[in-house]
Amino acid sequence: MKKTLMAAGLTATLAGAPAVAQTVDVFPSGHTPTITGNGQNFSGHVAIDLLTPSSVQTPSSSGLVTFAPGARTAWHTHPAGQMLIVTAGTGWVRQEGQDRRVIKPGDVVWIPAGVKHWHGATESNGMSHFAITYIQDGKNADWLELVTDEDYRAQ
């Protein structure tokens, strides 16, 4: 039983009740199957690799997100903000009411809490970014309407 709990990342307390182990974890690439972005929150093909398993409690949800050409998030806001670290390709980010901006590898995007925006690949090229999405009261995003083709192409 103790072994099972330990294998599950838990330890037994003296009283026998399981408690979350406070141990440093190393998660290799591929520890969790890739998730495909759902059609309510994304347009086009979007692949999401979680950086830590969902069973591990962290102050942000974090993933590597890969957008096929033309793919993008829906419009959305974050209750505690989001940081993007672009790792590959060429993409676009747009804040409502502002010009679309090109993002490339090495760029870091800071999206403050409550700012309506979308991000994704350009029409011709894919794009990957790490997304560090800070959690507030158990929530990391408020999803809104999909980005229409017209809005996506508007410069």
Place this chain on the structure above:
Amino acid sequence: MKKTLMAAGLTATLAGAPAVAQTVDVFPSGHTPTITGNGQNFSGHVAIDLLTPSSVQTPSSSGLVTFAPGARTAWHTHPAGQMLIVTAGTGWVRQEGQDRRVIKPGDVVWIPAGVKHWHGATESNGMSHFAITYIQDGKNADWLELVTDEDYRAQ
């Protein structure tokens, strides 16, 4: 004056008092000079590139940290935990009382709050990782003693 405030990333309110602008920011690589890790908290040569300027308030302090061969942090803990994303080279991470572990590109390390540990390059190879260090009550780390050569080499 308005232009100066806007250039500084601030906007003027109707009353004329400056307020932090809620805008999406894109920070290109090299926006801030590289910092060299100080000798109280690091052994050997450590270069830190902040992902966002220190003037921007985010729920974590985030940087790309590059350790020369043999370089490492001091022993330390984090009040709200830390996530490392290894991007290059080969490194070691060690939790007090546990075996040293090898980390390589693609590995993600989760260090829970309050766990005493160190991380750095191996003796023969450099290592780079993104470090997402969550802030609690204005603090992101409690620094302890330097890692002795003996402790560093112990497997």
